[in-house]
Amino acid sequence: MSLFSKTCEYALRAVFYIASKTADGSKVGIKEIARNVNSPEHFLGKILQDLSRKGILDSAKGPNGGFFLHPKSLKRPIADIVSAVDGDNVFTGCALGLAHCSERNPCPLHHEFKKIRNNIAKMLTATTIGQFNKELTLGKILLKEV
Template sequence: MLSKSCEYAIRAMIFISQKVGDVPKASVKEIATNINAPIHFIAKILQELCKKKILQSIKGPNGGFYLEKKDLKITLAQIVLTIDGDNIYKQCILGLKECSSKKPCPVHNQYKEIRKEILTMLENNTISNFNDKLNTGKYFLKNN
């Protein structure tokens, strides 16, 4: 449903959001390690997020990636739109290029409702919504 790039982007943004006000900057290596992502792959994703003004960065030996407090209101939907575009809300679950209300696939109407629920969930969750859950130790951003 989401591309691997988008999955990593969301996990990285949630990880970085935990650092706001603490040690604010995170290196590519630190992010990659904490979300279990390939370092070169996550570096490209982080650069794209910076280019689109979703994430901040400072270059140099003491540099890194960071978010300001105002950035904690970034929604998962904004990240998905930045990385994957709006295909998740439009594409046919069966992969048909032409699938619409006028020319539906067999599951079009059911999946239409699911897409609405996904959009609502992504729009209603900011990257900071998950920090309390992660702090309990019961939720994770990477597999062991």
């Protein structure tokens, strides 16, 4: 398994792309986004619609329309995207899938896994949507296969 669903992977890649392209106030269309993050266009469209409904990003119809991020949104943690798409399982779920696993009722992996979960949460709340804009523009990091 992977940490995130494929849907969430697409969402994160797309949001990073949108961030790096629209920090200047412009907009970017779904076709371009999909092409640049290697994801199926219409499927990604729905994902972004959903994020748009949830207030994580914005969109405008019509000519010169597209998706974009408000400057304020660039400061948001990517944890917001992950929980919007995948829910909070990655932040709170049991490694063995037990719904009632807890401090009082631990599964075998509980104590060790808690540390890992916390590291994941820390990373996801510490990294922001906009923090890679520069490196993305410079091509130092990638959002699609080369």
